[in-house]
Amino acid sequence: MAEMLTMLFSNVYVAAISVFVLLLVALAAWLVVAERYLVNYGVCKVDINAGEKLLEVDGGQTLLNALIDNQVYIPSACGGKGSCGYCKVTVLGGGGPILPTETTYVTPREARIGVRLACQVKIREDITIRVPEDLLNVKMFRAQVESSKVLTYDIKEIRLALIEPDTIDQRPGQYIQIQAPSPEGPVFRAYSISSPSQDKHVAEMNVRLVPGGIGSTYLHNLQEGDEVFFTGPYGEFRLNEEPDTEIICVGGGCGMAPMKNIILTIYDRWPDRSVWLFFGCRSTPDIFYLDEFRELARKHPNFHVVYALSDPLKEGEKWDGDTGFIHLAVDKHLEPNVKRQAFLCGPPLMIEAVTRVLIDKGIPEKDVFYDKF
Ligand SMILES: Cc1cc2nc3c(=O)[nH]c(=O)nc-3n(C[C@H](O)[C@H](O)[C@H](O)COP(=O)(O)OP(=O)(O)OC[C@H]3O[C@@H](n4cnc5c(N)ncnc54)[C@H](O)[C@@H]3O)c2cc1C
Numbered sequence: 001m002a003e004m005l006t007m008l009f010s011n012v013y014v015a016a017i018s019v020f021v022l023l024l025v026a027l028a029a030w031l032v033v034a035e036r037y038l039v040n041y042g043v044c045k046v047d048i049n050a051g052e053k054l055l056e057v058d059g060g061q062t063l064l065n066a067l068i069d070n071q072v073y074i075p076s077a078c079g080g081k082g083s084c085g086y087c088k089v090t091v092l093g094g095g096g097p098i099l100p101t102e103t104t105y106v107t108p109r110e111a112r113i114g115v116r117l118a119c120q121v122k123i124r125e126d127i128t129i130r131v132p133e134d135l136l137n138v139k140m141f142r143a144q145v146e147s148s149k150v151l152t153y154d155i156k157e158i159r160l161a162l163i164e165p166d167t168i169d170q171r172p173g174q175y176i177q178i179q180a181p182s183p184e185g186p187v188f189r190a191y192s193i194s195s196p197s198q199d200k201h202v203a204e205m206n207v208r209l210v211p212g213g214i215g216s217t218y219l220h221n222l223q224e225g226d227e228v229f230f231t232g233p234y235g236e237f238r239l240n241e242e243p244d245t246e247i248i249c250v251g252g253g254c255g256m257a258p259m260k261n262i263i264l265t266i267y268d269r270w271p272d273r274s275v276w277l278f279f280g281c282r283s284t285p286d287i288f289y290l291d292e293f294r295e296l297a298r299k300h301p302n303f304h305v306v307y308a309l310s311d312p313l314k315e316g317e318k319w320d321g322d323t324g325f326i327h328l329a330v331d332k333h334l335e336p337n338v339k340r341q342a343f344l345c346g347p348p349l350m351i352e353a354v355t356r357v358l359i360d361k362g363i364p365e366k367d368v369f370y371d372k373f
């Protein structure tokens with residue numbers, strides 16, 4: 001009898017919880033629909049950088065979308081999903097309280113001065129914001145695929161010839177955002193520029209295919225002559241201009257792109273500058289650009305190229321270079337306490353391991369820059 005009562009009680013308990021959860025979900029869905037179709041916020045003003053740009057936009061949309069619609073292209077590497085933290089702006093008035101979806105990327109200190117993720121801020125009233133001056137110069141480019149070349153089984157080199165505007169002023173280490181079609185409308189994805197800054201009429205990328213990925217699939221399927229739109233350039237990295245500062249580039253996978261840009265830009269301007277390229281691959285099929293870099297090293301004796309394979313060699317696989325994870329190669333080859341600046345690009349674990357090694361070698365943390373992807 002007691003057992004039956006316990007079972008009955010737990011069934012009633014589970015049913016009550018389920019009904020409660022269903023009610024909450026229904027309420028949340030109703031609020032979303034009501035906000036979208038019933039609430040009219042009218043036209044709201046967006047004041048950017050103390051009146052430098054004044055917009056009138058329809059309320060109810062995200063700040064990110066309102067800015068893009070008005071040709072203010074702030075970085076949005078995840079396409080507005082709230083998962084990259086790149087779309088930070090400072091909201092000085094309006095914008096409501098910070099949302100839980102923002103606190104992963106906005107530190108409490110930033111939040112106190114009004115830093116917000118533009119893709120999470122809904123415009124419901126007039127809003128005053130501040131954005132870095134550089135971003136007001138970011139443009140939308142129309143370009144044409146000049147070539148699409150297979151580099152490995154999953155990476156392609158895609159070169160875009162610029163049409164309008166027909167030149168780009170980019171610094172090595174910067175990236176662009178490609179506009180890719182999707183069933184929900186156009187989305188933007190970030191890709192580092194691999195062509196050097198002196199090549200002003202092209203934007204080249206190394207794109208790794210993510211299975212089922214919207215942006216990378218779109219780019220891998222492009223054919224010569226296809227039209228492409230992108231915004232840019234973005235990115236804070238500034239190459240140290242003192243020729244006696246050694247430059248350390250460490251990359252893995254499609255993290256090669258900014259390295260290629262940095263290296264080719266440097267050897268156009270400073271033929272004798274000391275540069276190290278460390279590139280981590282799993283196995284020989286992942287290797288690309290090695291012959292080109294070895295050729296460059298023959299012309300510039302202060303250029304050092306180290307590729308390392310992390311997987312054990314398979315039977316018949318030939319490799320006479322370094323083996324093991326790339327941070328071990330960095331540790332093995334670099335002398336400590338040399339004046340250096342480092343740029344790292346690749347998966348987060350690689351970046352963390354390499355950063356620790358570089359700091360141990362005496363590079364101040366402020367001189368270690370990275371893009372995690
Ligand atoms: C500053 C910056 C620079 C970048 N530069 C480059 C570059 O030079 N070359 C390059 O190839 N990429 C680069 N990326 C990554 C690129 O922006 C896209 O995130 C990537 O191409 C996947 O986009 P997608 O639209 O194909 O996939 P999505 O449609 O966004 O994702 C599809 C699915 O794949 C998953 N996914 C997303 N990304 C990855 C990933 N990297 N590995 C495994 N699964 C994933 C998602 O979680 C999702 O489930 C860069 C990113 C940033 C932030």
Ligand code: FES
Binds near residue numbers: 080082087117
């Ligand atoms: S666009 Fe990625 S977090 Fe806002």
